[in-house]
Each structure stands twice: as C-alpha cells, then as structure tokens.
Amino acid sequence: MARILLVEDNEMNRDMLSRRLERKGYEVELAVDGRQGVDKAKTLAYDLVLMDMSLPEIDGWEATRELRSDPATKSLPIIALTAHAMSGDREKALEAGCDDYDTKPIELNRLLGKMEALLQRAGGAGAVGGGA
Amino acid sequence: MTPRSTSRRSAQAHRQAALLRLTTGIVSAHTEDDIYHAMVDGLHDEALGYSFLGAFILEAATGDRVLRASAGWPDVPENWRVHKGEGISERAVEDGTLHYTPDVTRESRYVASRVRGSEVDIPLRIDGETIGVLVVESDDRDAFNDQDFEILSAAADQSAIAIARVRLLEAERRRADEHKALLDTLADLSSELELSRVLQAVIDRAVTQLGVTGGEVAIYDEEMEELVVVASRSVGKDSTGTRLKLDEGAMGAVARTLEPLIIPSYHEWMGRSEKYSDVTVHSVMAAPLLIGRRLVGVIATVHSDPKRVFIEEDLRLLNMFAPQAAIAIENARLYTAAQRQRQYFESLVQNNPVAIVSLGLGHEIVSCNPAFERLFGYSSEEVVGRQLDDLISTADTRSEAEAYTREALDHAVHVIGRRRRKDGAFVDVEILGVPVVVDGEQLGLMGLYHDITELLEARREAEAANSAKSQFLANMSHELRTPLNAIIGYSEMLQEEVEDLGQTELVPDLGKIRTAGRHLLALINDVLDLSKIEAGKMELFLEEFEVQVMVDEVATTVRPLIDKNSNHLEVHCPPDVGEMRGDLTKVRQMLLNLLSNASKFTSAGRINLEVARERNGGDESLVFRVRDTGIGMTPEQQQRVFEAFSQAEASTARKFGGTGLGLAISKRFCEMMGGGIELESEPGKGSTFTIRLPTTAIAAAEPQT
Numbered sequence: 067m068a069r070i071l072l073v074e075d076n077e078m079n080r081d082m083l084s085r086r087l088e089r090k091g092y093e094v095e096l097a098v099d100g101r102q103g104v105d106k107a108k109t110l111a112y113d114l115v116l117m118d119m120s121l122p123e124i125d126g127w128e129a130t131r132e133l134r135s136d137p138a139t140k141s142l143p144i145i146a147l148t149a150h151a152m153s154g155d156r157e158k159a160l161e162a163g164c165d166d167y168d169t170k171p172i173e174l175n176r177l178l179g180k181m182e183a184l185l186q187r188a189g190g191a192g193a194v195g196g197g198a
Numbered sequence: 199m200t201p202r203s204t205s206r207r208s209a210q211a212h213r214q215a216a217l218l219r220l221t222t223g224i225v226s227a228h229t230e231d232d233i234y235h236a237m238v239d240g241l242h243d244e245a246l247g248y249s250f251l252g253a254f255i256l257e258a259a260t261g262d263r264v265l266r267a268s269a270g271w272p273d274v275p276e277n278w279r280v281h282k283g284e285g286i287s288e289r290a291v292e293d294g295t296l297h298y299t300p301d302v303t304r305e306s307r308y309v310a311s312r313v314r315g316s317e318v319d320i321p322l323r324i325d326g327e328t329i330g331v332l333v334v335e336s337d338d339r340d341a342f343n344d345q346d347f348e349i350l351s352a353a354a355d356q357s358a359i360a361i362a363r364v365r366l367l368e369a370e371r372r373r374a375d376e377h378k379a380l381l382d383t384l385a386d387l388s389s390e391l392e393l394s395r396v397l398q399a400v401i402d403r404a405v406t407q408l409g410v411t412g413g414e415v416a417i418y419d420e421e422m423e424e425l426v427v428v429a430s431r432s433v434g435k436d437s438t439g440t441r442l443k444l445d446e447g448a449m450g451a452v453a454r455t456l457e458p459l460i461i462p463s464y465h466e467w468m469g470r471s472e473k474y475s476d477v478t479v480h481s482v483m484a485a486p487l488l489i490g491r492r493l494v495g496v497i498a499t500v501h502s503d504p505k506r507v508f509i510e511e512d513l514r515l516l517n518m519f520a521p522q523a524a525i526a527i528e529n530a531r532l533y534t535a536a537q538r539q540r541q542y543f544e545s546l547v548q549n550n551p552v553a554i555v556s557l558g559l560g561h562e563i564v565s566c567n568p569a570f571e572r573l574f575g576y577s578s579e580e581v582v583g584r585q586l587d588d589l590i591s592t593a594d595t596r597s598e599a600e601a602y603t604r605e606a607l608d609h610a611v612h613v614i615g616r617r618r619r620k621d622g623a624f625v626d627v628e629i630l631g632v633p634v635v636v637d638g639e640q641l642g643l644m645g646l647y648h649d650i651t652e653l654l655e656a657r658r659e660a661e662a663a664n665s666a667k668s669q670f671l672a673n674m675s676h677e678l679r680t681p682l683n684a685i686i687g688y689s690e691m692l693q694e695e696v697e698d699l700g701q702t703e704l705v706p707d708l709g710k711i712r713t714a715g716r717h718l719l720a721l722i723n724d725v726l727d728l729s730k731i732e733a734g735k736m737e738l739f740l741e742e743f744e745v746q747v748m749v750d751e752v753a754t755t756v757r758p759l760i761d762k763n764s765n766h767l768e769v770h771c772p773p774d775v776g777e778m779r780g781d782l783t784k785v786r787q788m789l790l791n792l793l794s795n796a797s798k799f800t801s802a803g804r805i806n807l808e809v810a811r812e813r814n815g816g817d818e819s820l821v822f823r824v825r826d827t828g829i830g831m832t833p834e835q836q837q838r839v840f841e842a843f844s845q846a847e848a849s850t851a852r853k854f855g856g857t858g859l860g861l862a863i864s865k866r867f868c869e870m871m872g873g874g875i876e877l878e879s880e881p882g883k884g885s886t887f888t889i890r891l892p893t894t895a896i897a898a899a900e901p902q903t
Contacts, residue, residue, distance in 0.1 A: 076680060076683075076684075078683075078684040078687075078688075079680075079683055079684065079687065082684065082687040082688055082691055083687070085691065086687075086690075086691050086694070089694070089695075089698075149676065149679060156783060157739040157741075157783075170679075170683050171682070171683040171686040171687050171690075171715075171716075171719065172687060174690065174694075
C-alpha cells in the first residue's frame with residue numbers, strides 16, 4: 067500500500083482528496099502547511115507527496131526546493147497541485163523540481179494516472195500492486 | 199510814292215506783323231487765358247493806333263462782360279466787369295457784328311475812362327454764338343479804317359477758333375478726369391454704402407449727359423430674384439429701396455429679358471409698375487447691367503416731358519454708363535463676399551478652443567488667438583514679433599521645437615509634446631504645424647496647440663482604474679475558485695460513493711452539480727486569463743516541445759467531446775513536424791478551444807485538425823488548422839467572434855455552452871507569441887480557424903508588463 071503525504075492548507079480540499087484517495091486504497095497522511103510538509107516528508111515515511119503550491123509558512127515551490135536540496139528526499143516523487151492551469155504555476159512547479167503537476171479541482175482518474183506512473187518509475191508499489 | 203502811301207504801306211505791314219504775332223501767340227497757347235493775352239499783346243501797336251486793348255468774355259449767368267486780358271491799360275482792374283446793357287462794346291455783343299465808334303466822347307453809353315478817341319468792338323463768336331468781345335481803342339479820333347476792321351476781324355475769328363478748340367480740349371480733359379475719378383472709385387469700392395454712392399454718381403452723370411429728367415440704378419438680388427433700387431435721381435420721388443419683381447415695370451422687364459428696352463409712353467404701357475403710378479414719367483429707357491451674361495442690375499432713365507421720346511441713339515449713350523455701374527456692383531459684391539469670408543475665418547480662429555499662432559518666415563509671431571493667450575498665459579501684445587520657440591519651449595524641448603518649426607515651413611507636422619506657460623508651468627499639448635502658402639507664395643506657418651493635459655491625466659486614471667479592475671478580477675477569481683473546488687470535488691466524491699452504494703438514482707443530480715460547477719470554473723478561469731492579458735500580467739513560458747506529442751495529447755483530451763455530437767475527428771500531423779519553441783500550455787489551450795468549439799457547433803460531421811510547417815521567406819511558422827462541417831457564421835458574426843463575451847448570438851451561448859471568451863483569449867495568446875489567428879466561414883457550410891505561430895516565439899512578443 068503506497069503511502070501518500072498530502073500537503074494542503076484548505077481543510078475541505080484536504081478532507082475531500084484524502085477520503086477519495088483512501089477509498090482508492092492509498093494510505094494518506096496530512097500536512098497543513100509547507101513547513102509541516104517538509105518536516106513530515108523528511109521522515110521518509112512516504113512514497114509520494116501531493117503538494118499544494120499556495121501554502122502558509124513556506125509555499126509549495128519553496129518546500130519542493132528544500133526537499134530537492136536534501137539528498138535523502140532528492141528523488142522523492144512530488145506532484146504539484148496548482149490552482150489554475152494558465153497562471154504559470156505548472157512551469158514554476160516543474161522549475162522548482164516537482165515531477166509532475168495537476169490542476170485543482172482534481173479530476174481523480176487523471177491524478178491517479180499520474181501518481182501510478184511516478185510510483186512505478188520509483189520502483190515502489192502503487193495502491194493496487196503495493197504491499198507484499 | 200507819296201508819304202501818305204508810304205505811311206499806308208507801312209501801316210499795312212504793321213497790321214500784318216500784328217496778326218502774325220497774334221497767330222504765333224495763339225498757336226502756343228494752352229489755355230483760354232493764354233489766347234486772350236496772345237490777342238491783346240499781339241495786336242498792341244501804338245503806330246497803328248491799337249493803344250488800348252481788352253478781351254472781354256461774356257458771363258453766361260449775368261450777361262456781364264468780364265475783362266480777361268488787356269494791353270496798354272496798366273492800371274485797369276483785374277476782371278473788370280462791364281454790366282449788361284452798359285458800355286459802347288455792348289452793341290457788338292448785342293448784334294454779333296463789328297462796331298466802329300469814331301468819337302467815344304459823343305456816345306451816350308460812353309463810360310468815362312482815359313480814352314477819349316475812337317474805338318472798334320469786334321465780337322468773338324463760336325458756332326454763331328457770341329462769347330465775348332475784343333475792344334481796341336485809340337487816343338485819336340477816327341483812327342481806324344477798313345483795313346483795320348479787316349485785320350481785327352481776322353484776329354477775332356482766329357482767336358475764337360482757338361478758344362473753341364481749347365474749350366473742347368478742356369471739356370474732354372475734364373470728362374477724362376471725371377471718368378478716371380469714377381474708375382478710381384470703382385477700384386477701391388469697399389462697402390455697400392460706397393456702392394450706392396458710386397451708383398448715384400453714375401446715374402447723376404448719365405442724367406446730365408443724356409439730358410433726361412431722371413434715372414435710377416437697381417441691384418439684382420439673386421436670392422430673392424428681385425431688383426432693389428439703390429440710386430435714384432429726379433424720377434419724381436426718392437425711389438431708393440423700391441423692390442421690383444422680375445417682369446415688374448420697365449426694369450423688371452429688362453431683368454427678365456436681359457435686353458435693353460425703350461417705352462415711349464410709360465403710363466400706357468401694359469407692364470408698368472404700380473410703384474411708379476404717383477410720378478410723372480412719360481417715356482422710359484432701361485438697360486441691363488451685365489457681367490458676362492449674368493445680371494447684376496438695371497439702369498434706367500426717364501423723360502417726364504411729353505415732347506421728348508427716347509431713340510436708339512440714347513440707348514447707345516446709356517450703354518456707355520452700364521459697364522461702370524455693372525463693375526461697381528460686381529466689385530462691391532466680390533468685396534462683400536471676400537469680407538464675409540474673411541470675417542468667417544477670422545471668427546473661426548478667434549473663437550477656436552485650439553490655441554492658434556501664426557508665424558512669419560523668420561519664425562516670429564505674427565498673431566495669436568485668445569485660446570493661445572489662455573493656454574500659454576501670454577497676451578497677444580507680449581508675443582507678437584517674438585520668436586515662438588523662445589517663449590514656450592524649455593531647455594529640454596528647445597532643439598526639438600525648433601526642428602518642428604523648420605519642418606512645418608515645408609510640410610505639416612503632427613506631434614505630441616510638452617511646452618511651457620508664461621508662469622513656468624508645463625502643459626502637455628498635441629501640436630500641429632502647417633505651412634501657410636497663398637497663391638504659391640510661402641508666407642510662414644501656423645501652429646495649433648491642443649491642450650491634452652487633462653486628456654493624458656484622464657488616460658492615466660483610466661489605465662489605473664483598468665489595472666485595479668483587472669487586479670480585482672484576478673483576486674476575485676482566486677477567491678471564488680476555492681469554494682468551487684470543494685463543490686466540484688465533493689459532488690464527484692459523492693457520485694463515486696453513491697455508485698459504490700448502489701444508490702444510482704442520485705447519480706444524475708450529482709452529475710448536474712458537478713457539470714455546473716465545472717462550467718462556472720471554466721468561466722472564472724477565462725475571466726482570469728483575460729483580465730491578466732488586459733492588465734499586461736499574462737506571462738509567456740517559452741520552451742521547446744515536440745509538436746506531435748502535444749497534438750496527440752490534445753486529440754485524446756478532446757475525444758469525449760467529439761464523440762458526444764457524433765462527429766468524426768481527423769488529425770493530419772506529419773511525423774517529421776518536429777519541435778517548436780513556444781508556450782506549450784497556451785498552444786494546447788488554444789487547440790483545445792478550437793476543437794471543442796468545432797465539435798460544439800457541428801453534429802454528425804467531420805472535424806479536421808491539420809498541422810504543417812510553413813516557410814515564408816526567412817520566417818518559419820507552424821500552422822494549426824481546424825476545419826469543421828458545422829453551422830458556420832455570417833460575415834457579421836465573423837467580425838465579432840474574437841471579441842470577449844461575443845458568441846455570435848446570446849442565444850448561442852445558452853444552446854451550445856461555453857464562456858464566449860475562448861476565441862478572444864486564443865487571439866491574444868497568438869499575438870503574444872508573435873502569430874495570429876484567421877477565420878474563414880460560411881453559414882451552413884462550416885468554419886475554418888487557422889492559427890499561425892512562429893516556430894521560435896520570442897519573449898519580445900509579449901505585451902507590456
């Protein structure tokens with residue numbers, strides 16, 4: 067079972083996405099701001115991070131850069147969740163070191179596709195084929 | 199030879215000599231007085247007994263004889279007057295013949311004088327009329343004989359002829375002078391008041407010279423088609439101001455036919471005007487006043503004496519005055535028209551809200567209007583004669599302003615600039631400099647200054663307001679999106695959960711919430727994009743990307759929409775199309791927009807996406823062409839289709855969905871990347887949108903940020 071860290075400050079988005087991912091078989095841990103997200107990610111307890119970009123404390127781009135600069139989390143798969151496709155968030159996210167991005171509101175199947183692709187590339191187990 | 203005969207012969211020689219002197223004197227005479235002096239001086243000869251001589255001229259008004267020249271009378275008063283009926287010489291005047299008085303002292307009419315001898319009086323006659331008398335006196339009684347009478351008669355005849363000639367010449371000269379004076383008046387005619395004065399002079403002279411009772415001149419009023427009498431003389435009343443219709447009266451008839459007219463008996467004439475029923479007019483003669491064939495007035499003369507009737511010869515004389523009057527009227531008209539036009543333009547300049555200054559060839563100010571005085575704070579008196587650029591340009595703008603001034607002497611210059619007022623304050627102005635050329639002659643230039651300080655201020659404010667609006671929209675969109683995410687997300691999640699629970703009856707309603715939410719989101723995103731573009735905050739993220747990969751991705755994304763309306767999608771993308779440099783997200787968004795539009799407005803048809811690399815000179819571009827077989831657009835719809843919120847019709851938006859912003863955004867994206875979008879369409883046949891983008895978009899193509 068893949069373990070996902072969802073970094074999202076908006077409570078409803080957090081609740082909604084975590085519940086939907088859990089229903090699909092993922093184990094979801096939550097962080098409410100960029101600082102907490104980085105700290106939790108560094109515990110190395112996760113296979114993939116879903117990172118909102120506009121976060122309090124430190125924003126998603128800064129958090130990503132911090133994780134990328136740490137050898138331990140250098141290759142941790144990170145998917146940026148941006149508010150709006152056209153605002154340049156995508157490019158900025160990729161520049162900061164995210165592996166992929168998706169836009170909110172989440173289209174679940176598309177996001178799952180991206181997550182599975184990254185998890186498989188990282189050699190870890192996805193929600194479906196994970197575990198033993 | 200007897201002494202007597204010697205004396206007689208000698209006397210004859212003296213007489214011949216006297217006549218010769220007189221003739222010589224007369225020949226060189228210029229005036230009448232020259233002739234009188236030549237007469238008396240020439241004949242004066244003591245040896246002949248021609249001791250006291252006087253040339254008297256008959257004064258027409260009194261019948262008195264007035265002495266004009268004398269010889270041998272040193273103390274005779276100048277202009278000595280002998281009253282009618284008095285003096286011995288009266289007889290010669292009375293019957294027009296030579297009279298000899300051998301002993302003046304025995305005459306009853308003798309006026310006591312120094313002369314006590316004999317006297318000869320010879321009349322001076324022109325055309326059978328006596329105009330004066332030559333008086334020759336001797337101290338001796340009976341001093342004159344037949345030979346003297348013969349010589350003196352010849353002298354008087356010669357003198358009279360000479361006087362007639364000089365009088366004729368003088369009359370001619372006076373007439374010429376009068377004519378010249380009249381022409382001079384015509385030349386500098388400068389008002390309507392003066393026109394009536396000149397026309398009055400014309401009619402006065404015509405009446406005098408034609409020897410008629412009276413006359414009138416009328417001007418033709420083209421607008422009213424009426425004649426107005428402006429000069430009148432002795433027609434029985436002051437007729438000035440009288441208006442006559444065409445065909446009314448003699449002048450009206452002439453105005454209609456443009457032919458001269460003689461009416462022998464006016465009061466029996468059918469065409470007579472009631473306006474002249476109260477005056478005694480017997481016969482009338484009228485002639486048109488023409489400039490070319492254009493009527494400018496009518497001149498008429500009248501006889502009130504029933505015995506006198508006009509004849510063709512009178513018409514010829516009248517026609518001598520017509521051109522003078524016609525030219526006077528025409529000149530006055532031209533002058534008035536020119537004056538009016540001048541006043542019109544003058545008031546145009548004076549009342550113009552635009553500051554206007556006119557400069558001479560040396561850039562010195564010739565004049566300025568009140569708006570110029572107001573704009574720059576200088577009075578007209580302060581600026582006239584000074585260099586414009588000394589007054590209103592600053593050290594910064596000086597050379598630029600002088601260059602414009604030089605340029606404007608040659609051709610129109612239109613610029614925006616900043617100038618200085620008298621109080622030192624700056625003023626933003628739109629400047630127009632134009633050369634002033636009259637009849638090919640360069641007179642200088644004219645500068646027009648339109649104060650645009652407020653305009654620029656208003657523009658700055660509008661830009662600030664617009665920017666604030668865009669910022670507001672951007673913030674608003676962001677704030678709207680957060681709760682919207684929750685609505686969409688929860689409705690999707692619920693949909694999944696109820697499906698899992700098998701409660702399928704709730705699925706369609708949840709689907710509607712989700713669809714509405716997505717539409718609202720699309721609207722918000724488009725508005726955000728547009729406001730960013732308009733605020734100049736939309737950025738380009740240029741990267742190299744594989745065109746085919748992007749096209750395949752777009753085709754996959756749009757597939758469900760294509761299928762929904764039973765359309766068929768064909769994609770033609772050559773395998774070697776390669777890479778391009780551009781904003782991938784925006785190119786993708788544009789293609790998605792065109793394809794989803796095509797599928798929206800086409801049902802059970804073909805939609806074709808064609809990608810090609812085109813070379814035009816040194817520029818390479820990628821062409822994306824989306825063709826459909828849908829409903830198409832009228833030319834009017836095509837014109838508005840790239841405007842924001844302008845789906846061809848309001849009803850279209852309801853029927854087909856969409857935000858109506860997609861094409862407006864696509865067009866701006868294309869322009870940002872240095873490309874463009876084109877449309878060909880025909881109602882009922884379908885539409886073709888063509889996007890053309892340079893293969894290497896450059897950041898410089900961005901709008902202002």
